[in-house]
Each structure stands twice: as structure tokens, then as C-alpha cells.
Amino acid sequence: MKSVWILLPFFYVGGVEKWAIALAQQLQTEYEVNVISFGPIDTEARLVFSEFPVMQISPWHVIWRVVRGDVPDICIAALTPANIFAGCLFFWRETKVLSSTHLTLSRESAKSYFHYIRRRCVYYFIGCVSDVVIAVSEGVKRDLRDLAKVPSSKIVMIYNPCFDEVKREATRETQTSERMAFVAAGRLHEQKGFDLLIEAWTSAMRDTDERLCSLEIYGDGPLRSELQEQVRTSDLHNVIFHGNVKGLVDRLSDYDVFVLSSRYEGFGNVVAEALVAGTYCVTLDCPHGPAEILKSGEFGRVLPALSVDALAKEISALVGLRQQKANLPEINSVKVLVHLLQFTTATFGSRVRELLRGL
DSSP, X not given: OOEEEEEESOBOSSHHHHHHHHHHHHHTTTSEEEEEESSOBOHHHHHHTTTSOEEEOOHHHHHHHHHTTOOOSEEEEOSHHHHHHHHHHTTTSSOEEEEEEOSOOSGGGOSSHHHHHHHHHHHHHHHHHOSEEEESSHHHHHHHHHTSOOOGGGEEEOOOOOBSOOOOOOOOOOOSSSOEEEEEESOSSGGGTHHHHHHHHHHHHTTSOGGGEEEEEEBOOTTHHHXXXXXXXXXXXXXXXXXXXXXXXXXXXXXXXXXXXXXXXXXXXXXXXXXXXXXXXXXXXXXXXXXXXXXXXXXXXXXXXXXXXXXXXXXHHHHHHHHTTOOOOOOOHHHHHHHHGGGBHHHHHHHHHHHHHTO
């Protein structure tokens, strides 16, 4: 049985970690799989992602194992530090190296122009030392090809595994409750744009009775206290922070509208999770992923990137529909069910196994 290492630079609660655990589960029947983090492992992450064990091994210990000849047949890395580490470590070995890109490389995701150019150069290097580069969306694939100049022959697009099966509820019809429930979820980080969402929510509430709607936010991260302070400063009383939870996709069906306000993404798992839950989706058109998932507005509302004003107007309009006892915009259930099949763990596993067999 061939061996596979899934290599990460850290293990927290996030989309990449979910991807890694799903990958391990999908490969374990055909391969000897080890999930390795050469950085810290968060205690909460072990609880949230308890389906597969994760080993914490220092970079020096990993190098020592390789020097002694303990090398896998295949190494699949995620995130830039692990992609570089794996590419360099196994460059002169027979190990096949698959790096993966989970975020856009476009200018929006860079802290400065220098950082933008550096990231493009780094991913050019990663392309050179990898046998395959996995992109999690068509937008990320274009970035790798056009910005990082990775050869198209080395890039494989495989959508993230978002849920086990497509068992979608119909988009909500008119509810007996007069209160419209909005939900957002993700790591409380600048990337996810929760500050933009709260700013838009504050603007929308100026012309809306707070008792008619609520916003609940799932997730944790470095900006939690700052975002809670933004809510307090804005004098909002209908915004609730829940922290990290297990089985979020099962909770999303309890809400009327899901909102994604990210500045940038690579894919945006939670949009697909909300769509399969039957929750109406509103997203900002950030690079990349959300527009692909919603088929450029066919399966939800796609607003201009970074537009707080457009988001505020959309929130007000949706609350207005509830006051008028009108339905949310209708979505073709058959089309969306077929569309969602490409985001299942089974499809993800099939694509990855097919890729590995061809190495």
C-alpha cells in the first residue's frame, strides 16, 4: 500500500483543515495516510476535526525522517509554508509532490504591492518544485496560470469537499415569524470582511426596526473582540456571536439568509454549505469562488466586491420582503441540486484518487 503524507504548517479551525481531514478520509482505504502539522495544533481544532488523527512533528524531525529514508510515495501540502517545505524537501526524491492553493493570488489579497509581487514569485517557485498544483476554484487556477506563470499542464482544479451528500431543502417560503434571520460564518479575520458586514448592517438598521431581523455570526479568530466592539459602538442589539461550532451546515437551514462579505477567498465553502441547506445566499463578488458557487447570480445574489452600500441596500430590501409577507427570490431546485453535486466529498475523493493514480 502506497503512503501519503498530508502536510500542513499548522492546524486550527478553518477551511484548509477541513479539506485536509476530508482528503485523509477519502484516501485511507487505498493508501497509508498521515496528516502532519509541523506547527501548532489548536486544542479546539482537534475537537472540531476529530474524524482523523493529526500528528504534530517539528520541521527538523520531518527532515530527519526523510534523511533516514522514511519518505512517503506522495506528499500533498496545503498553504504556502508547507508547499515550499514539501517541494524543497522532496525535490531530489522519488516522492510525488502535490501542492495546493486555497486563496486567490490577485492584488486584493496582498498587503502591499511588494507583497503581491512576492506572492506571485513564491507560487512560481512552488510550481517549479511541485509535480502538480491543486487549485480549489477556476479563479485560483487562472491566478496560478496568469499571475504565477505555473504551466497549465501542472494545474488541476478540484473543488473543495463541502458536504457528504446533496439533500437540499427548498429555499424558504414565507415564514409565520415576522423576524428575518440572517447568518454569516467564517474565521474572524480581515480576509472575511465581517467589519464590512457590520458596517452594512448598521446602515441598514437606520431605516429598519431591529426587532424585525437578526444577524448571527459563527466562527472565531483574532478580530473577535474588535468586531464585538464595533457592534457595541454602533449600538446594535440584534447581532450575536456564537464562536466555533461543529456541524455548522446542519444549523444553516434555521436561517433565512446567508451573507458572505469576504474581501477575498479561494473558494468559500460556507457559501456552498448554505446553498445546500436551502438558505438564500447573498455574497460580495470577491476573488474567487462565491460567484462560481452561485453561478454568477443564478443561485443567489452576487453584489459588487467590497460594496458596503450595496450590501446594506440588499439587507433592507430582504427585510422589506418579510414585512410584505413576500417570498425570497425563487431558485430552480433541479438545477441547483445538479450544480451542488460537484461540491460533495464523494466527488472530491473521486477526483483526487483519479489524480493520484495518474502520477
